[in-house]
Amino acid sequence: METILHFERAEYAARLAAVKAEMSKRGLEILLISEPPNQNYLTGYDAYSFYTPQMAIVALDREEPIIITRGMDMTSARITTYLSEDSIRGFPDNYVNSIERSAYDYVASVVQELGGEKAVIGVEMGGYYYSARAHADLVKALPQARFEDADLLVNWIRLVKSSAELEFMRQAGLIGDAVIKRVIETAEPGVRECDLAAAAYHQEISGTPEFGGTYNSSVVHLCVGERALAPHSTWTDRPLSDRTIINFEVHGTRRRYQVNVSRTIHLGKPSADYVKLADIAIEALNAGLESVRPGQTCSDVFAAFHAVLSRNGLEKDQRIGYPLGIGYPPTVAERTASIRKEEKTVLQAGMCFHMMTGLWLGVQSVTITQPFAVTEEGYEPLTHTPRTLVVK
Amino acid sequence: METILHFERAEYAARLAAVKAEMSKRGLEILLISEPPNQNYLTGYDAYSFYTPQMAIVALDREEPIIITRGMDMTSARITTYLSEDSIRGFPDNYVNSIERSAYDYVASVVQELGGEKAVIGVEMGGYYYSARAHADLVKALPQARFEDADLLVNWIRLVKSSAELEFMRQAGLIGDAVIKRVIETAEPGVRECDLAAAAYHQEISGTPEFGGTYNSSVVHLCVGERALAPHSTWTDRPLSDRTIINFEVHGTRRRYQVNVSRTIHLGKPSADYVKLADIAIEALNAGLESVRPGQTCSDVFAAFHAVLSRNGLEKDQRIGYPLGIGYPPTVAERTASIRKEEKTVLQAGMCFHMMTGLWLGVQSVTITQPFAVTEEGYEPLTHTPRTLVVK
Numbered sequence: 001m002e003t004i005l006h007f008e009r010a011e012y013a014a015r016l017a018a019v020k021a022e023m024s025k026r027g028l029e030i031l032l033i034s035e036p037p038n039q040n041y042l043t044g045y046d047a048y049s050f051y052t053p054q055m056a057i058v059a060l061d062r063e064e065p066i067i068i069t070r071g072m073d074m075t076s077a078r079i080t081t082y083l084s085e086d087s088i089r090g091f092p093d094n095y096v097n098s099i100e101r102s103a104y105d106y107v108a109s110v111v112q113e114l115g116g117e118k119a120v121i122g123v124e125m126g127g128y129y130y131s132a133r134a135h136a137d138l139v140k141a142l143p144q145a146r147f148e149d150a151d152l153l154v155n156w157i158r159l160v161k162s163s164a165e166l167e168f169m170r171q172a173g174l175i176g177d178a179v180i181k182r183v184i185e186t187a188e189p190g191v192r193e194c195d196l197a198a199a200a201y202h203q204e205i206s207g208t209p210e211f212g213g214t215y216n217s218s219v220v221h222l223c224v225g226e227r228a229l230a231p232h233s234t235w236t237d238r239p240l241s242d243r244t245i246i247n248f249e250v251h252g253t254r255r256r257y258q259v260n261v262s263r264t265i266h267l268g269k270p271s272a273d274y275v276k277l278a279d280i281a282i283e284a285l286n287a288g289l290e291s292v293r294p295g296q297t298c299s300d301v302f303a304a305f306h307a308v309l310s311r312n313g314l315e316k317d318q319r320i321g322y323p324l325g326i327g328y329p330p331t332v333a334e335r336t337a338s339i340r341k342e343e344k345t346v347l348q349a350g351m352c353f354h355m356m357t358g359l360w361l362g363v364q365s366v367t368i369t370q371p372f373a374v375t376e377e378g379y380e381p382l383t384h385t386p387r388t389l390v391v392k
Numbered sequence: 393m394e395t396i397l398h399f400e401r402a403e404y405a406a407r408l409a410a411v412k413a414e415m416s417k418r419g420l421e422i423l424l425i426s427e428p429p430n431q432n433y434l435t436g437y438d439a440y441s442f443y444t445p446q447m448a449i450v451a452l453d454r455e456e457p458i459i460i461t462r463g464m465d466m467t468s469a470r471i472t473t474y475l476s477e478d479s480i481r482g483f484p485d486n487y488v489n490s491i492e493r494s495a496y497d498y499v500a501s502v503v504q505e506l507g508g509e510k511a512v513i514g515v516e517m518g519g520y521y522y523s524a525r526a527h528a529d530l531v532k533a534l535p536q537a538r539f540e541d542a543d544l545l546v547n548w549i550r551l552v553k554s555s556a557e558l559e560f561m562r563q564a565g566l567i568g569d570a571v572i573k574r575v576i577e578t579a580e581p582g583v584r585e586c587d588l589a590a591a592a593y594h595q596e597i598s599g600t601p602e603f604g605g606t607y608n609s610s611v612v613h614l615c616v617g618e619r620a621l622a623p624h625s626t627w628t629d630r631p632l633s634d635r636t637i638i639n640f641e642v643h644g645t646r647r648r649y650q651v652n653v654s655r656t657i658h659l660g661k662p663s664a665d666y667v668k669l670a671d672i673a674i675e676a677l678n679a680g681l682e683s684v685r686p687g688q689t690c691s692d693v694f695a696a697f698h699a700v701l702s703r704n705g706l707e708k709d710q711r712i713g714y715p716l717g718i719g720y721p722p723t724v725a726e727r728t729a730s731i732r733k734e735e736k737t738v739l740q741a742g743m744c745f746h747m748m749t750g751l752w753l754g755v756q757s758v759t760i761t762q763p764f765a766v767t768e769e770g771y772e773p774l775t776h777t778p779r780t781l782v783v784k
Contacts, residue, residue, distance in 0.1 A: 001618055004628075048611040049624040051520070051722040072710060072752065075622040093710040094734065097727045126525035128443070133517040133543065135524035151525065194604030198597035201607075205590035212586030212629030215611045219440045226393055230467040232441040236396075237604030318464060318485040329721040331443040335489045342486065360464065 001078055005044050006255045007164055009082060015042055016058065016065065018157050023060055023150075029119040030111060031058040031150055032138070033065075034130040037326040037334075038154040040256055043067055043083055047076035048215075050129055050328065052096050053103035059114045066114075068107055070096060104134050108141035117142060122150025128330060155334045158325055160350040166373055168257035169324070169352055171211040173371065173382035175252030176259045179203040180385045183250060187265050187392060189242045193235035197222050200250050207254070216251040217258055217327030223247040228365045231358060243268030247358070247367040251332075252383070258327035260354045261383045262367040265390045274364065278389035281366045284308035285357045285387060288320065288339075289370060292379040298343035305357060306341075314361065317341075321353040324371055324382075347374045352382065393470055397436050398647045399556055401474060407434055408450065408457065410549045415452055415542075420514040422503060423450040423542055424530070425457075426522040429718040429726075430546040432648055435459055435475055439468035440607075442521055442720065444488050445495035451506045458506075460499055462488060496526050500533035509534060514542025520722060547726045550717055552742040558765055560649035561716070561744055563603040565763065565774035567644030568651045571595040572777045575642060579657050579784060581634045585627035589614050592642050599646070608643040609650055609719030615639040620757045623750060635660030639750070639759040643724075644775070650719035652746045653775050654759040657782045666756065670781035673758045676700035677749045677779060680712065680731075681762060684771040690735035697749060698733075706753065709733075713745040716763055716774075739766045744774065 005012075019042065023031055033056040039045045043056055045067050054073075057066040064087045067077050071090035078088060091106040111121070121142070124130050126149075139147060161169060182203040186196050200220045207213030222235040228245045240246070246265040251258050264278065288305030298321070305320055321339030324332055337345035339353060351374045358367035368389065371382040397404075411434065415423055425448040431437045435448055435457050446465075449458040456479045459469050463482035470480060483498040503513070513534070516522050518541075531539060553561065574595040578588050592612045599605030614627040620637045632638070638657040643650050656670065680697030690713070697712055713731030716724055729737035731745060743766045750759035760781065763774040 001621075047622065047624040048613070048626060048722075051610070051725070072623050075752075076625055079619060079622055079625070094732070096711065097714070097725070097730055123524065125528065126523050128520070128523070130524050131518050131520070132515065132522050132524050132527035133541070135527075136517065149525075192598075192604055194606070195598050198594045198605075201597050202590045202594040205593050206584075206587050207629075212584055212627075213590075214586070214626060218443070219607045221440070227471060229393075230439065230471055231464050232439040233468055233471070234440060234606060235604075237599075319488065322489070330440075333443070333489070338489055340486070360467075 003079060003082070005082055011162060011164060012042070012044065012082060015157070019058055019154055020060055022153055022157065023058065023122065026122070026148070026150070027120055028122040028148060028150060029060050030114065030116045031122040031153065032107070033058065033154060034124050034134070035127045035154070036129065036328040039067065040326050041154060041158055044081040045077055046080045046256060047073055049073040049076060053134065054129070055107050057110060057114070059116065062114060066110060068110060102137040104137035105141050108138055111142060116145060118144045120146045120148060122148050122153060124151045125149040126151040152336055155336050158334060159323055159336050160348055161325065161352055161373070162350070165257065166350065168254050169259060169373060169382055172252035172254040172257050172259040175204065175207045175211060175213045175254060176250065176261045176371070176383045177385050178208050179250040179252060180261060180263055183248055184265060184390055187240065187246055187267065189267060190239045192237055192239050193222055193224055194237050196240070197235045200248070204251055204253065211254055214253045214256065216253050217329050217332045221249040229360055231360060240267060245365065247365055249367065253327065256326045256328070258332040259324060259371040259382050260332065261371055262356070262358060262369040263385070263390055264366045264368060265392060267392055270391060275389065277359070277364055278366050278368065280308065280312045280314065281357060281359050281368055282387050285355060285368060285370060288355055288357065289372060289379055292347060292372065292374055294347055294349050294374060294376065296347050298337050298339045298345045298347070299341060301339050302341050316359060320357050321355045324352045324354050349374050349376045395471060395474070397474055403554060403556060404434070404436065404474060407549070411450055411546055412452055414545055414549065415450065415514065418540070418542070419512055420540060420542060421452050421511040422506065422508045423514040423545065424499070425450065425546060426516050426526070427519045427546070428521065428720040431459065432718050433546060433550055436473040437469055438472045438648060439465055441465040441468060445526065446521070447499050449502060449506070451508065454506060458502060460502060494529040496529035497533050500530055503534060508537060510536045512538045512540060514540050514545060516543045517541040518543040544728055547728050550726060551715055551728050552740055553717065553744055553765070554742070557649065558742065560646050561651060561765060561774055564644035564646040564649050564651040567596065567599045567603060567605045567646060568642065568653045568763070568775045569777050570600050571642040571644060572653060572655055575640055576657060576782055579632065579638055579659065581659060582631045584629055584631050585614055585616055586629050588632070589627045592640070596643055596645065603646055606645045606648065608645050609721050609724045613641040621752055623752060632659060637757065639757055641759065645719065648718045648720070650724040651716060651763040651774050652724065653763055654748070654750060654761040655777070655782055656758045656760060657784060659784055662783060667781065669751070669756055670758050670760065672700065672704045672706065673749060673751050673760055674779050677747060677760060677762060680747055680749065681764060681771055684739060684764065684766055686739055686741050686766060686768065688739050690729050690731045690737045690739070691733060693731050694733050706751070708751060712749050713747045716744045716746050741766050741768045
């Protein structure tokens, strides 16, 4: 069966070495990786199978990671990873959604096989796919081991992208541009919101003629009219009216690397006040972007953005950026650095963020945003659609 | 701001009463509900906001549930739930992805406000959105409370659908039929796999002229050629060849109620052996369906299905069905009854399942399946596409 890897073996080796170095530093002998993007980063594993237990294991004294999946998903491991057969393990199907059996007992048995009964074991305590039950079952099955919280250990390493990863981020950006274009073309009075969303999804998955797309790690947001004030709404069946706001967030996703981007469409002529608000939002976004360069902190970027708002008597206390990279549901956000007031993370070339400067202010809202990579000199926009309010 | 509820208030009240009755039975004073479908079931809450902490609280001595979201998502609670303003709470944005602050401290403060410092508190230990960290933070913040595992308490109540819910399941089924039709029409040699997937997504979201669709809770599976042996693969950029298998799983999703359904397309003339395999798969599926009626166990249905396989010298040890209903990523499956060998759950009218009788046998695979509702007399198919192998 043919294996499809998206990176050179040397790149996977470098990632693994970085993780092992951090494990050594923290005194961890074994790392249990439950987060799908982290599993993908270290092994290449890619399948929509993480809704049943799935674990990658890195042991300091074992060269290759081990991936444990549901038995039927071992085929996906053979197709998408560089791992040898001995590093691909599957648990029987009667462990799935079972009251009597826990797949984490199976995970524990592999840890024991690695000699890890008494090891110091890192686990991703705050991960999306490491439930309270998973942890309780593991602790019970490995009573002599010491568990340490290693949440975000891999995520922080992922924060700085390699040049090969940046290439996928740029391809994702091209898809993102195609999706924005498609949404703008499709939005007309009378079109049902669901049909507009359908067009966005079609373009996200189809991608461009050169670069096919794949599923995004969250959902298209299409916040129309009154619902434009709810940042995480989706869509209804209703036809668009002659005069309304459409705040939308779409994605470009390439080989699981994802770019998020938002725009606002105003159907019908906007009020002068609204145009003024959009102008401020764009000026603030641009000020934030212009402040990006290695050595600046996330907080510095927030300050540059917010100075424009303050000068105009406005305020935003939410974060204005989150890191982008490998995404699986429920979100692409890496849960590490946020661009916000109090965040002291120092920017480095290769980090990628979505500068999500949406403003939801009482009865008005506007969402014009920019995904970007930090470069040696400043920033590189990952999408190229002009940062403007779209009036149709 | 207009509130959009998809069910009568009396239906929400009946659901809440059923949950409170079960809480009383188990001696739980407070139930913390972290699973998005359970939150939706009890309050109507619907937004793609569950990737940050989100909790519904049911207290035995309080009439309404409380929903806690990120501050910016309170707007979605006002739009999508029947809750009064006092029952909608939001935590500040600096709790999001923070190292210093835990949103579960905020949740604990609401529990304290309800007088729950020393309460017996049910939590969904195995839920997708209840991490090891969430539990640890809550236990620490409420040291005098007693925590009990109440995982699936709400899920088991959701298993039997009301007539209003069944109506949405039927609408979802109509969308599912439209998606199958679209995929079959679009699949041609030379079409890129991503363009075929894009067509499926377009139809899922667009729905039908009467019933708009919404995002599914997992992903379209499009397993082509060799990858047809990997059940949870998605798609590539490659064009379809003249002669290949396409195993696909698509969805109809209506107001978050979801139907899953699979078919196999054979591009080019299939071998006689393959046609024989498909015939067996269909016969086994039909035998399983014909055995469905209230009073039968899940195990009985599995046996009826498997008798056909056994007679033909085949075997399947995976489960062949999971419950369908309200879905949010990562899956619609309710994690309660599975149709499999050892499962003694007794069928009742109103339960809905996806009979997922895909066969992955060495070098061959076929996926022809049927979502259905249990009725008083037997079963009602939720999609109406004929159960056949599609040859193009």
